Amino acid sequence: MSASAKTSSSSTSTGNINIDPTGFVKLGSQLPKLASILAQAVNELSLSLSEKQQRTLLLYLDQLLLWNKAYNLTAITDPEEALIKHVIDCLSIITHLPTGSLLDIGTGAGLPAVIIAICQPERSCTALDSNQKKIRFIKQISSELGLRNMQPIASRIEAHEASYDVVTSRAFASLIDFVEVAQPRLADGGYLCAMKGKVPSDEELQALDSDWHIKTIKLTVPRLHDSRHLIEMSAKNA
Structure with missing residues (x-):
């Protein structure tokens, strides 16, 4: 390629x-x-x-x-x-990510999965997307860049069965939708990390508050003036 x-x-x-x-x-x-x-x-x-x-x-x-x-x-x-x-934009979350194996849902072209894999070669990263063409791109670019810690998978999240310490995404408009599909893939004691523009609405956060510890991290992205946040969540019953 x-x-x-x-x-x-x-x-x-x-x-x-x-x-x-x-x-x-x-x-x-x-x-x-x-x-x-x-x-x-x-x-x-x-x-x-x-x-x-x-x-x-x-x-x-x-x-x-x-x-x-x-x-x-x-x-x-x-x-x-x-x-x-x-x-x-993806680099801005690196220092905030918890440690452990990582799954990126709806990764698209590999964002943030490929960026994380490059920056943290010790971390096992899985890039998941149902779009076969985009996963083919990630497979090829991972091979060319020597990213041995990257595993691209073409699948819907509902059909994927492994569990991970950290689950990320920048593809979901709704935080509730992200939690619904990501929670089954989360290992005990793991973290969901959603990249967002604006802070989710009070209604969204309140709907999740009973089951999740929610931490909102305001990100500063160099040269980008748009609002950026990372929403870190861990299960209260973990």
Whole structure:
């Protein structure tokens, strides 16, 4: 899938890190600027990511944009906008995630599952989506990026039977709907972590309050001015 363009193998200076442009197709001349934006975001989010990990994040972005039309992966086609609204947006939850095996429901192009797998190679990550084409993309990109901790699965959540310490999603509009489908896949003592824009309504939170400890974490996403939150939930009877 890599369809790599012929590029110079010399490193591109990006301020804090040097990114070898070999293998990048869609980012091209924008690579230095995007690498600088990413490096600044990583610093602002207090993440400890190596130059290799940051390069891998940019390669993922490159392939996401390269294969977007074929796999219908994202409505965002501008590289800088995609970097901020997809990659950096997902990076903002990394330091808040509980430890353990992770399932990402409705992962789409692998967001946040692939981003988490790149940043936390010690964590077992499963990316679940019923869309076969998107899972094929994740399988191919995981192989190319060497993500041995990533398991892409094409399935509806109702047909999936394993259990996990952490279940994430950024695909559900309704927190109640997310809890309904995610709860059966949650291991004892595990956590549900829903990526949201605005804070869920009082009605939603009150409907879940009797069964769940709910923690609302306000996220600060570098260069993104929209509201972002992570809703962390654990069962009260656990």
